Amino acid sequence: MNEAYPQNPVLYLDGDTFFTQNYQLLLGQITEKHVLMHIREYTVDTHTTGQMKRFRENMKKLSFEGKPIDLSVFMWNAGVIGFMPVYSPL
Numbered sequence: 001m002n003e004a005y006p007q008n009p010v011l012y013l014d015g016d017t018f019f020t021q022n023y024q025l026l027l028g029q030i031t032e033k034h035v036l037m038h039i040r041e042y043t044v045d046t047h048t049t050g051q052m053k054r055f056r057e058n059m060k061k062l063s064f065e066g067k068p069i070d071l072s073v074f075m076w077n078a079g080v081i082g083f084m085p086v087y088s089p090l
Contacts, residue, residue, distance in 0.1 A: 010088070011036075012081040026082055036082030045071040 009030035011023065017038075030036060044052065044059075059069050 006085045008085070010083055010085060012078075014079045017079040026080070030082040030084060032084045032086055035084075035087065036080060037076045038079035038081070039077040040074045041077055042075055043072055044075055047075070 009027050011027060011030070026036060044056065056071055059071060062069055
């Protein structure tokens, strides 16, 4: 990803995402220490939809590196993700 220009930021957009201001402002914020994501929506452990309740039930059965998976994390909308190419493997 972005192998021809490894010093340039990557800006991923969902197909239904559009800008109301100049996108160049976002590009200027992306550094190796600062990545962008669109909107922090809710925490997984408290969201009340049926879909999230089922997701929590399924996740409670799993572990990662022998530890329960932390469900108190935030769910983010991925409409916009900005990062430097060094993070592409992630």
